Amino acid sequence: MQQSGKKQALIREYAQLVRRLTPKSQLGLGCLRAFWVGGAICLLGQWIAEAAQRWLSLPLSAAQTAASITLVFLTALLTGIGVFDRIARYAGAGTVVPITGFANAMVSPAMEFKPEGWVLGTGARLFTIAGPVLVYGIASSVIVGILYYFIRW
Amino acid sequence: MRTGRSTLVFEHRPRILSSAAVTGPKEGRGPLGRDFDLVLDDPAFGEKSFEQAERKMFQTACEICLKKAKKPAEKVQALLGGDLENQIMAASLSARALEIPFLGLYGACSTMAESLILGSILTDGGFADPVLCAAGSHYATAERQYRFPLEYGNQRTPAAQWTVTGAGACLLSQTGRGLARAVSACVGRVVDLGISDVNNMGAAMAPAAADTLLRFFADTGTAPRDYDRVISGDLGGVGSHLLKEMMRKEGQPLTDEMYLDCGLCIFDGRDDVHAGASGCGCSAAVLSALILPKLRSGKWKRVLFMATGALLSPTSAQQGETIPGVAHVICLEGE
Amino acid sequence: MLTYLKVFLVGGALCALGEVLILKTKLTPARILVVYITAGAALSALGLYGPLARFAFAGATVPLTGFGHALAQGAISAVQETGLLGAFTGGLAATAGGIAAAVFFGFLAALLFRPRPKDF
Structure with missing residues (x-):
């Protein structure tokens, strides 16, 4: 869009006004909540992994996978019964950053788009939010692998 | 006409x-x-x-x-x-x-x-x-x-x-006894002052609201004080604050007694709704539940009902387009 | 006990950093996840995330950066075993558990529950 200088000045002036009159999120409080809830989720993961090592005698990496799967299961359950989004509203990044955020991003659209059918609704939309995570995660791992093959650091 | x-x-x-x-x-x-x-x-x-x-x-x-x-x-x-x-x-x-x-x-x-x-x-x-x-x-x-x-x-x-x-x-x-009568109206221009934050619709729509109001007042030779209420649709807390600020700068101030936003009428503070209500149903429901009854009872004689819209789609927002706003105003009077 | 403290502090710090990013940069949570997983893979490849994971255990592996770390380490060890082919198989193989669980439990949740009308 071609904009005259006057219009641009108007836009700048308005942006300042909006910045001044829009209430700010409370950064300190948000961080504190994210910190303790996120820390607690990691602690839970640690306990599950240790339990899996002790009682199922799994090696460390398998125990960590077991912890991931358990956290994903708990997230799916809490999302299903409609509790997870309330916790997330309080905790913000505290639930987004751990694997719980990834799981919730898969489970919630799967439920949401059920009315559109099992194939095009649940099946297709399962990845609407978490899809990018897999795309960029898998793509980065392939790049790391290829680089490692050629460079071998 | x-x-x-x-x-x-x-x-x-x-x-x-x-x-x-x-x-x-x-x-x-x-x-x-x-x-x-x-x-x-x-x-x-x-x-x-x-x-x-x-x-x-x-x-x-x-x-x-x-x-x-x-x-x-x-x-x-x-x-x-x-x-x-x-x-x-x-x-x-x-x-x-x-x-x-x-x-x-x-x-x-x-x-x-x-x-x-x-x-x-x-x-x-x-x-x-x-x-x-x-x-x-x-x-x-x-x-x-x-x-x-x-x-x-x-x-x-x-x-x-x-x-x-x-x-x-x-x-x-045209016939029968009405709750109120439509007197005049002004169709809004699409105004966009570069807001792209989809979580701040009030800010995206407020410039359109000010634009429509100012054109309407200029055309009719009236001012906010000629109306019992100037009512906006769903600017919410942030948007109505911005509208009042812009109208004050333009010399047509909207005081708290004469101005009302439907988005601030529907919920009360306990509801975790942050800046207020929005949506087509917001102004439509408030029109029926609050504005028309007040006009009918004679409590208000003449009001401006202005619904505001943010004309974005998920696609336009994802493609980085800023949010165009529009506001239409209609003047309603009691019988 | 010290282990738990490290888990809690490192995990919490990674989450608090995410909150800062959400509030300060207007990045949506979906973008935060992408940033975290990519950053995790990159730090892991540079050899920086491994020490953190050995220091803080689940505090480093449960956040999504840990997911990226697992992807990168999976690719690297598979390359060591099977050569270039491993670059394509290693990442997913190492994280298959979490991904399959999310798909499966997501489907199961859709089967058993419907989004609840609440707060409105």
Whole structure:
């Protein structure tokens, strides 16, 4: 869009006004909540992994996978019964950053788009939010692998 | 008839014969709860999907409105309305059931004023009488279309608004005794001052609101104090603050006594709705539950009803387009 | 006990950093996840995330950066075993448990529950 200088000045002036009159999120409080809830989720993961090592005698990496799967299961359950989004509203990044955020991003659209059918609704939309995570995660791992093959650091 | 550069004056001053509002339970718990014609216990309205619920709400609002005016649907010559769903399905499916000649409208949250203006033009010009005008929205359908699934965990920012689950309808006619009469109107220009934050709709719409109001005041030679209330649709806390600031700078200040935002009437502070309510159903329901009763009782004699819309789509927002705003104003007077 | 403290502090710090990013940069949570997983893979490849994971255990592996770390380490060890082919198989193989669980439990949740009308 071609904009005259006057219009641009108007836009700048308005942006300042909006910045001044829009209430700010409370950064300190948000961080504190994210910190303790996120820390607690990691602690839970640690306990599950240790339990899996002790009682199922799994090696460390398998125990960590077991912890991931358990956290994903708990997230799916809490999302299903409609509790997870309330916790997330309080905790913000505290639930987004751990694997719980990834799981919730898969489970919630799967439920949401059920009315559109099992194939095009649940099946297709399962990845609407978490899809990018897999795309960029898998793509980065392939790049790391290829680089490692050629460079071998 | 036109006056000034962009204002319409309705010669026969079409009457609003009746109105109706149907809302969800959260809206029903708010300050206007007792003034809605029907408050749902169940936001799904007994249907399988929230889209179906939205359609049923829209249709029910139309039906209650017709019943109050004692007009059968087959007598109504035009239905003008819309909602927030893609391809305005709630309005289209309601029109399918009501079998009234249908003009579907999309003006985002400005739809109620848009339909009232077009309905008044049709009635005033003698093209259709009576005309049913309606608009509706549903929190759950708007969330999944514009934002996230219901069970997705995310935080709402302080400037975010809450889409009203509700629908409102008005029946316009030349004859009969009305709740109020449509006097004049001004169709809004699409104004965009570069806001791209989809969680701050109030800021995206406020410049359009100021633009329309200023053009209307210039054309009619009036000022805010000539009206009992100047009422905006869903600017919310942030948007109405911005509108007042812009109007003050332009020398047409809106004081707190004369200005009202529908988005700040529906919920009270306990509701975790942050900057207030939004959605087509917001201004439509408040029009029926608050504004028209006040005009009818004579408490207010003359008001400006201005619904504001943010004309974005998920696609335009994702492609980095800024949010265009629009605001239509219609002047309503008591009988 | 010290282990738990480290888990809690490192995990909490990664989450608090995410909150800062959400509030300060207007990045949506979906973008935060992408940033975290990519950053995790990159730090892991540079050899920086491994020490953190050995220091803080679940505090480093449960956040999504840990997911990226697992992807990168999976690719690297598979390359060591099977050559270039491993670059394509290693990442997913190492994280298959979490991904399959999310798909499966997501589907199961859709089967058993519907989004609840609440707060509105």
